[in-house]
Amino acid sequence: MDTTYTGDVTPGGAPDVRELPHLRITKLAVDPQMSNNCYLLTCRSTGESVLVDAADDAAALLRLCDAALEGVVTTHQHWDHHRGLAEVVAATGATTYAGAPDADAISEQTGIAVDVRLQHGDRIVVGDQSLEVLAIAGHTPGSVALLYADPDGHAHLFTGDSLFPGGVGNTFGDEQAFATLVHEVETKVFDRLPDDTWFYPGHGNDGRLGDERPHLAEWRERGW
Template identity: 45%
Template sequence: MTEAGKLIFDSATVSVRSLAVSEMENNVYLITAKSDGRQVLIDAADEFERINTFVLAAAGEDGAGALREQGDPRIEALITTHSHWDHIRALPTAVATYSPATYCGAADAPSILEQEDVQVAHLLQGGETLTFGDITLEVISLRGHTPGSIALVYQEPEDDGTPVLLFTGDSLFPGGVGKTDTPADFKQLLNDVRERIFSVFDDNTVVLPGHGQHTTLGADRGNLDEWEARGW
């Protein structure tokens, strides 16, 4: 793996890369547009210096480096999937360095403000379409891991059979949904994952979670009843 992290997806439109940071092995995701080098960062979890190196190196490797000055990242947006401490430790420095538009689920904004003193500018309810040049993301609310947890959907502009990408934070992993604190929260999260993820997207859809390896919806579609029965 290079300083530009792990290349997960590469098309004529964008590249998607990941970097694991901190003792929690949090996945930080970076979407870079090929046309103009603008970038979207998902979850500024920790170790900002590594993230900054990652951002610059990804732009250079993806051929967008000539469109920016060295040391001048074009982070258009910084999106936080949820408010847990391990996903937001680098958020204040990233916001101060890049001056991006900031986004999170509306119900998680107070917790982010309390923990890291960052007032997120754009509060999401789910159902929004976020467009940053050639990068378009759909927002899905997945309640339960935290009240304001969100997932982000990326699809290529043209339907060429390329798999859909789902950035699911800690709401969906290979083998189950994310941790919840109460049976009611678990039921809410599993219902949202069933109705808003598995009932909408096909088996080839790629799940990019907040920790660990990616998977596909097809790998777990047959396991939802088992998840419900075991209660986690």
């Protein structure tokens, strides 16, 4: 495995690339104000790829992609995660994916139809590899995370805005949404995946589940 990857990227800066045995992960930050992370996942044997969140700066995203871009997954309906979607889809013809409860809102905001409405347990094929869909409600009703179970290494989880180093995503003062999000993250992520799982959020630096696991009770108590 490539040991040079840090995941530390800044808007306007170069992408960071992680070379796994079968999958290449390219992380790019866009928009100085929101600093969204976009991830291009490429099958190393076929060259086919899927983009996670066409958040902004479609021109920069298209420079990462090529004719083998098969799909764009929007992790949730918030405006800052799909500003580049229409332009990327127009240029590539990529299939669009989103969690079913968020799909209509994404289409209304972008003018782009969601081709595949994702449910928990669905799989998205990336060349010879695949991503498992984890539906994680709370930050939005239809937020999804994507799990790549590396057959020759540890798991990799793309969490959108549902999980960050230091806590779960913002629920904007909604106590019920927060309780839902913490429960979903605990049962679908921490109860299932091991400590060496590396996760990639929608903003900021990456994390490891083992570093966050001891703080679950603290997050629940503080309410954010």
